[in-house]
Amino acid sequence: MFVIQFLMLSAILFSIGVYGVLVRRNGVLVLMSIELILNAVNINLVAFGTSSGLSGQVFALFVIAVAAAEVGVGLAILLMIYRNRRSIDIDQLDELKG
Amino acid sequence: MIAASYDVPSNIAFGIVAVGMIYAAVRVVTTKNIVHAALYLVLVLAGVGINFLLLQAEFLAITQFLVYVGAIVVLFLFGIMLTRAPLGQSDDLDDPSQKPIALLTSLSLLGVIGASQIATWKDTRIVLPAGGSLNTQSVSDEIFSNYLIPFEVVSVLLLAALIGAIVLARRD
Numbered sequence: 001m002f003v004i005q006f007l008m009l010s011a012i013l014f015s016i017g018v019y020g021v022l023v024r025r026n027g028v029l030v031l032m033s034i035e036l037i038l039n040a041v042n043i044n045l046v047a048f049g050t051s052s053g054l055s056g057q058v059f060a061l062f063v064i065a066v067a068a069a070e071v072g073v074g075l076a077i078l079l080m081i082y083r084n085r086r087s088i089d090i091d092q093l094d095e096l097k098g
Numbered sequence: 099m100i101a102a103s104y105d106v107p108s109n110i111a112f113g114i115v116a117v118g119m120i121y122a123a124v125r126v127v128t129t130k131n132i133v134h135a136a137l138y139l140v141l142v143l144a145g146v147g148i149n150f151l152l153l154q155a156e157f158l159a160i161t162q163f164l165v166y167v168g169a170i171v172v173l174f175l176f177g178i179m180l181t182r183a184p185l186g187q188s189d190d191l192d193d194p195s196q197k198p199i200a201l202l203t204s205l206s207l208l209g210v211i212g213a214s215q216i217a218t219w220k221d222t223r224i225v226l227p228a229g230g231s232l233n234t235q236s237v238s239d240e241i242f243s244n245y246l247i248p249f250e251v252v253s254v255l256l257l258a259a260l261i262g263a264i265v266l267a268r269r270d
Contacts, residue, residue: 001152002222003219003223004216005112005116006149006153006224009116013119014207018207022196023193025192025193026132026191028183031174032126032135032136032139035139036139043146046150046153046158051225054236055240057157057237062252064166065255066252067170070259071173072260073263073266075173078181079180080267091193
């Protein structure tokens with residue numbers, strides 16, 4: 001196996017995740033796209049880690065832990081937005097627009 | 099000889115899993131049904147776990163299945179349920195006016211990342227230790243020796259995130 005096949009799979013997943021973040025309006029779907037991006041990064045870390053000890057795997061574990069925290073807080077924030085506005089359409093959250 | 103040096107079974111498994119993952123990932127960002135998006139996400143996350151297994155990171159693969167497939171997808175389904183997302187087909191999950199620019203951005207990102215990675219890593223082989231390894235033991239040794247302080251910091255972060263999520267989501 002070559003490193004490049006894992007790296008290309010990860011690059012494709014990353015790009016699909018970026019597309020999802022840009023095009024989706026529903027907040028939960030944006031969080032799902034962010035999960036795609038984080039998983040692409042994990043594949044990269046483990047693939048690189050095969051040539052340099054175990055640091056890659058330990059970093060991937062940390063990324064998984066931080067992703068779990070991010071999803072928990074992100075969904076709680078979306079729940080607050082839904083309670084206040086009865087909608088989680090991200091395009092409507094434009095109070096900061098001048 | 100050639101078969102041994104090119105690791106045919108792993109490559110066949112990788113090819114099948116990679117095609118399935120890319121299809122499922124595209125469906126996650128394009129499907130009109132939000133519950134289907136969460137279920138296609140399961141396929142992608144399980145595929146990532148299988149990739150970890152192919153790279154002999156079995157502890158990480160088990161963690162991936164437990165944390166992502168077991169916990170995070172269920173959390174997503176709860177999020178879908180609690181925000182009363184439209185079940186079934188729905189056209190306002192994505193913004194059609196942003197499709198061209200999003201497609202352009204992601205494809206150019208793929209071009210830049212892919213070209214630079216191919217230029218740098220084209221011929222690098224993955225050399226895995228033959229006959230299996232004591233991966234779980236080595237990972238735990240690594241975490242509890244060299245990465246002890248980051249590990250403790252991550253546990254404090256998880257606690258803070260847990261309390262923060264409870265405070266945010268609580269009705270008062």
